[in-house]
Amino acid sequence: MDSETEELISYNDARILWAHVMHKAIEDFKFGKRAKGAESLGAYRDARGWIWSDDEEFPSFLFLCEVLELDAGRIRRKLSEHELSQQCEESSVLKDVVEPGLREPGHEGPG
DSSP: OOHHHHHHHHHHHHHHHHHHHHHHHHHHHHHHTTSSSHHHHHHHHHHHHHHTOOOOSTTSHHHHHHHHTOOHHHHHHHHHHHHHHHHHHHHHHIIIIIHHHHSOTTOOOOO
């Protein structure tokens, strides 16, 4: 194998590794907040901080997006939408499940 081929293989291996890092961060962001345990919440917070950092140096989110030819703005928008939908879902659960249990017996609320 010539050195150019070895370099190309090495570059592709690195891209695969960094794609896995990106995937893990996105998974931690999407699911870590809802998972139980301090470790999951910590992973969510770390991922959130990394994804929304303005750092452009290696190994930042923005740097990896450039290396992997991904649109950082689009990823951030999609993750923001995901987080907002989770908040709305949690709010709906509170309204439908928790609030009725807080009402006094025989009181159906405003109406």
